Amino acid sequence: MQHTNKDYDFFISHASEDKESFVRPLAQELINIGFKVWYDEFTLKFGDSLFEEISNGISKSKFGLVIISQNFLKKEWTKKELNGLFSKEIFSKENVILPIWLNVSQEEIYKLSPILSDKVAVKIENNEINIVIEKILTLTKSEIVTFEDVKKNKFSKKLQFL
Template structure:
């Protein structure tokens, strides 16, 4: 625009000079200058028009680019929102499945405990009274003889014995009953003879040791003769494992440590003691 203004000024000045020229040659020279400045004005105006058109085109391109960016951002927000909603629904469905599974598991456990209680009641009602000798130096027999492998003490048996004693159960276990110099065989026989029940913690370790086999034989013999009861606990074993090692025990109702906590096993032992001691003489 500055060039147009300058050229216009020069053109007007040349036209004015041409009008005042004293000779035709001078007037012609001024007119030539005015024509040249007129062409400069036209050229500058053309350039200005092209610049304006170019600016308008670039502004249009910029506007489209901005719209594209905004649309991309909106699409990204929508995509993120959709992914979030999809994940939220998936998480909600997973929580519902977990809740349903836990509820079903609780029902299964409750059903299993009910079956066990019913089986205990049935067995107790049909059991012939059995005789157990009083423990040496005591007025009453032990409630339970705990047969187990030494390797299972730390991860299960010690906790079971401790919890059972705290609950008021009278338990024979090797650590408290056998001292230095005792005959292990005699002590085991004495413990079996003076206990109402033989609790056998069957495990992979149990079937590897000769003393546990000896205890199991004694408990089974007393169970068959009616002088005691065998109560199996499965520790890190399945029914198939028990069937492979001791087929005669696989069909007995047992408490697996995979399903029952130590506290729940102690509760079952308390109920067993109370039911069966009522029929003992």
């Protein structure tokens, strides 16, 4: 199936085992705020080619949110997505990868990728979506809002990226 020309703010790379507890609520919250999110459950359609759609999702996203957990570290497919995001970063000469360490240590990240272990990451231990949202909101230029403001709908315009 042909992918639309729609651009995304975020491509979310994750292990499927982390969907229920962390990834799906994070993706939904980002969408509720007004971000365009490539998230497999919300983007893929019956009959789509996983390889083509994920490749398109990576190439058409401004950032890759990489949710690194114990589950992520065990998967081959997540490593392919990470490699795709590294390639995008090299070719674009911009910071693309936004790592989120979900109950993992820097040493565990280093075993997967020494380069990735050097990136500043959001480190969380208890599925603290609000911490991730607050870090993401600091990347916006239209206005700085807190997670509590977002929850209370205290901002007037859609957030725009730098």
